[in-house]
Amino acid sequence: MSATAQRRGPAVEQALLDATVQLLTERGATVTVDDIAAATGVHKTTIYRRFTTREHLIAAAVRHLGERIVPVVEDVDPRAALGELARSVAAALRSPAGGNILRAVVAASASAPELIDLADEFFRERYEIALVHLDRLAAAGALRRDVEPVVVWEQIVNPMHVRALCGRPTSDREADALVDLALHGAAR
CATH class of the missing domain: 1.10.10.60 (Homeodomain-like)
Incomplete structure (x- = not known):
């Protein structure tokens, strides 16, 4: 044994x-x-x-990996925390595990529709990490009231996911640019 x-x-x-x-x-x-x-x-x-x-x-393995490579960010400045989170996501997707597993889950979803629901659950759980900081920005009046914080975070990370699916990594500089663009678009 x-x-x-x-x-x-x-x-x-x-x-x-x-x-x-x-x-x-x-x-x-x-x-x-x-x-x-x-x-x-x-x-x-x-x-x-x-x-x-x-x-x-x-799904449990992907959650396990996500918790390990994109940890919760504690920062007094919510903008800085979002930048750190975005760079963590970019680095995770640049890693062999991150990019390959994202492509594997998308491919497996075609024959196992259950993975679509599990992936959605995974993203919703992981988005909560960023929503804490976006909610703080909204409470401070830095975001328009008509913009949902989850949409702002999706504008930051979804392009990274698409790039990873296509084998094009997102640099830290590009991750910062995505944060700047999304926050600028959602600003009051």
Whole structure:
């Protein structure tokens, strides 16, 4: 029995998430539960006890990666915090894991529509990190009242996602420019 298979609870889950991220990075949307089981030495039934579907495992792995590479930003200046977050997203999408996994999830969504809902849930959760700072800007009167903060954040990160899908990375300078453009467009 492998060392991974002998671990229990959180250690097994961590191994599954890490292996899923690694395999998605290397192989893309073709990753199967059998591949993940083989990589971790964990039986498929153990995987399915924790994640009811392959798609739920992929979504959990992507969430795990997102929390690790785009952390919450604590900053007294909401504009600076948004810049830091945007640069973190750009760096994440420039990484092999970030860009490859985004393309893998989009590709897998064609044959697994469940991933569309899980991806939407992932983005909504991750957007909350930025919305805290955008809400602070709105409360300070720096944003127009007719503009929803989530739309402002989407104007910043969605171009980065499209560029990553096309294999064109977003530099930190370009991420800063996207923040400037979105905040300027939403300014009072």
